[in-house]
Amino acid sequence: MKKNEDTTLDFIRTRIESDIKSNKNNGRVHTRFPPEPNGYLHIGHAKSICLNFGLAQEYNGKCNLRFDDTNPSKEEVEYVESIKKDVRWLGFDWEDREYYASDYFEKLYEYATQLIKKGKAFVCDLTADQIKRYRGTLTEPGKESPYKNRSVKENLELFRKMRKGEYEDGSRVLRAKIDMSSPNLNMRDPVIYRIVHESHHRTGDKWCIYPMYDFAHGLCDSIEGITHSLCTLEFEDHRPLYDWFLEQLNVFHSQQIEFARLNLSYTVLSKRKLLELVEEGYVKGWDDPRMPTISGLRRRGYTPESIRDFCDRIGLAKRESVVDIDLLEHCLREHLNKKAKRVMAVLDPLEVIIDNFPEGKEEHLDAENNPEDPGMGKRKIPFSRSLYIEKEDFREDPPRKYFRLAPDREVRLKHAYYIKCNQVIKDKGTGKIKRLHCTYDPETKGGWSKDGRKVKGTLHWVSARHAIKAEIRLYDRLFQTKNPLDVKKGEDFKKNLNPESLKIIPSCMLEPSVSNARPGDRFQFLRKGYFCVDPDSKKGHLVFNQTVPLRDTWAKILKKQKTYE
């Protein structure tokens, strides 16, 4: 849904406005985007980033970037760097507010100590497996740990020794004393600190005990003075626990509000599964242009504007939903249509000889760079006797409604002339079409005819002699099923991978004006789609990624004809 004056506010904005009105937190709005640096950001995170940073902008507040780095065994600096790059690229600025849960480890330890002193936490010697069994089930209450009644003094001592490194991983944990019979399993004396002898990407070997997310998250929000702590639905059950900590410790109370995470058709948005695709080589890396990661989308040629627009349009609610990937592509095309420079490229060349155009002669024709924006100017494109057109733009025996080139038929070459096909040269052996002989009408320069004669088709083309070659990578959706996770029992989501998601065309013919394009540059290849220069490009060897094809009405007509014939 698009935001504008006429539409009403979503439930989060409604709530924030009412908080402002009642002067809660003195009308302050302070949010945060809290990624764990254990993977690359994806389009689902973009929803959260746009929400949190967007809210701060709209309500004149602030938004922190905070890394929730409480699990040293999964987190790496590579991920924090990529996350910072992606958030920036999306167009958001956290200024000097780059925080880490690990910045607060000392404070968190102090909070845990306070809990112990209040008799609200204890050191438990049960094994992980025992704790699990003591927890009970969804329908049965749990049992209290035999260690729950240790004295404050003993707990303090034990916890201190845990920190000092006197115990092995897994031998003891610190637990909150809440209620083993709570119907909310999160309240059944949850673990809040565990022993992990592992070096942390920021704190190194300073710590060998680490707070659990459930303990750290709400308290970090509190420390930072976060007024509205937005997270996804699955944390709704954890809110009572966070609130319990805040209450026991009597500290600033952030308000957590949960919303539904983004799901996208034909794609998988789970860090674990994306990691799997990367590690097992199904894609070439986190930034493979087929990946729904921010870095993948960037490399594919998506613009930050289009992603932000998408995030504005998908809406915000509490019901689980799957947004149609068509909406994402729509936002992309809408933006690229206005911004991308038009250029001609022939992906699958067929030679055309203009018999009545003198050998050796060349002309330089005017071409607009973007019909949507005259301000983008014009360029010259060379025309000569030998050209390439797209193979699919010629049919010896044209089907109904085909208005491209065919024997004795006249079409327009975009920005150039009308041409008429006179002769088809075939390979004697294979019978395949090798070359076309055409004549052009010199009176139609620029693509107009003074006699008012109309031509139905307009083709893109390049001059053979002037063309530059480039590699083009065409992408299709990574998964062939709408919901890639929908598999039979025992089957893996990877069986839904599309084996044809990448097609490489090693040598396409492009008009010479693109010869000094740089990685990241975006173009519309006329009548084909939007493309951008891949960083794999070398001097003299350009590589383009197809960002998204143009809408193809002709393909639709063909499909319909097929189904009715």
Next chain:
RNA sequence: UGGGGUGUAGCCAAGCGGUAAGGCAGCGGCCUUUGGAGCCGCCAUUCGGAGGUUCGAAUCCUCCCGCCCCAGCCA
């Protein structure tokens, strides 16, 4: 047969007791030197279901049904 959420079109999503916004997709048409773009029109007699309250219900009440999440020393 515990607890927490949630059901409005193919997909999102407004709506908050006065007679179903909008976007995407789809379908028709117009226009077009990109079969692109643009423009115009169509697309829920009905809101998970059944009862009830009311002059009036997607909105309130009751019961029922579906779907999602929770039994990590992950986040």
